[in-house]
Amino acid sequence: MNHKPVLLKQTISSLLFRKSIKKNTNLLEKYSLIKQKGSFNGIFVDGTFGRGGHTKELLSFLDSDSMVFVFDKDPEAIVVANDLAKQDNRVNVIHNSFACIKEELYSRNVNYVDGIMLDLGISSPQIERGERGFSFMRDGPLDMRMDNTKGITVSDWIQKASLNEIKDVLSNYGEERFALQIAKAIIAYRDKKPFTSTFELSECISKAIPIREKCKHPATRSFQALRIHINNELLDLSKCLKSSIDLLNPAGVLSVISFHSLEDRIVKKSINSDLLKQNVYIDLPIYAKDIPEPSMRSVLRIFPSKEEINENPRSRSAVLRVSQKSY
Numbered sequence: 001m002n003h004k005p006v007l008l009k010q011t012i013s014s015l016l017f018r019k020s021i022k023k024n025t026n027l028l029e030k031y032s033l034i035k036q037k038g039s040f041n042g043i044f045v046d047g048t049f050g051r052g053g054h055t056k057e058l059l060s061f062l063d064s065d066s067m068v069f070v071f072d073k074d075p076e077a078i079v080v081a082n083d084l085a086k087q088d089n090r091v092n093v094i095h096n097s098f099a100c101i102k103e104e105l106y107s108r109n110v111n112y113v114d115g116i117m118l119d120l121g122i123s124s125p126q127i128e129r130g131e132r133g134f135s136f137m138r139d140g141p142l143d144m145r146m147d148n149t150k151g152i153t154v155s156d157w158i159q160k161a162s163l164n165e166i167k168d169v170l171s172n173y174g175e176e177r178f179a180l181q182i183a184k185a186i187i188a189y190r191d192k193k194p195f196t197s198t199f200e201l202s203e204c205i206s207k208a209i210p211i212r213e214k215c216k217h218p219a220t221r222s223f224q225a226l227r228i229h230i231n232n233e234l235l236d237l238s239k240c241l242k243s244s245i246d247l248l249n250p251a252g253v254l255s256v257i258s259f260h261s262l263e264d265r266i267v268k269k270s271i272n273s274d275l276l277k278q279n280v281y282i283d284l285p286i287y288a289k290d291i292p293e294p295s296m297r298s299v300l301r302i303f304p305s306k307e308e309i310n311e312n313p314r315s316r317s318a319v320l321r322v323s324q325k326s327y
């Protein structure tokens, strides 16, 4: 199963044309200029390598002195990344969470980078392969760990969690309005027999929900919530965003593709300098002109085109936020 990269051209343009991007820049137009420009140089990070769609596209425009550091939690993604690194010595592979971006780069004597991209969530191979336990559409062990070499599976977590813990996860990370009913049904089931498969859980959730949403499987929100929880996704994201601000060179760019509103809100709050100003300085008795410029400014927010959504339905909920370090 291949993974079709989302918002590929726009993401790569944002990194390569970082010095000239403005609020009204059309990144697709910029992309069409890449070939005329010759090759580009820089040190970049792909925090979510997956199957390497974004990394390979970036590499194709970089000169031989450039470097790309690629992260993934998933051992299967790391196998693909290591194969790429064998053929291309600009690629440096790191099997770890992007939450550790600063520590990992510092330990390799890399203190600054020119661009960082994150394409959040899970890849098509992860969701398509039932044995990874991410999908309510495919039966498999109830796992959902991106890094299945460590941590606990969803099945083990459910077995030990309290009613309130399950309810809070479903409600906070899945925005599931039937969180309490579902949590009660899960507890009643697991007290008789541990959940071992994704189908067992999705059936239990479906039965607990009194209504049906059009074109949406009843277990969608709960599966998203459990995946976010078991992989510590939101905390990892905010740690990475904080470190990225320190790691970027002046005019360096952070480009993040998110797929649901929780992720996007974290990205927006971390990078939006206007919000930063309001939150940090609103109560201080000083003039706006005396306030130091925040270190990041939000530049662009881009959605996939209708054509991209038709070609790749997975892109329909994507949003790319591009922000830039002040210079």
Ligand SMILES: C[S@@+](CC[C@H](N)C(=O)[O-])C[C@H]1O[C@@H](n2cnc3c(N)ncnc32)[C@H](O)[C@@H]1O
Pocket (backbone or CB within 6 Å): 003, 004, 005, 006, 047, 048, 049, 050, 051, 052, 053, 054, 055, 071, 072, 073, 074, 077, 096, 097, 098, 099, 119, 120, 121, 122, 123, 124, 146, 233, 236, 237
């Ligand atoms: C949507 S896919 C990326 C696809 C990639 N851009 C491509 O074109 O092939 C997300 C990938 O990021 C990885 N991932 C998600 N959160 C991560 C984290 N905190 N640290 C490292 N990798 C992560 C997942 O394991 C998955 O392989």
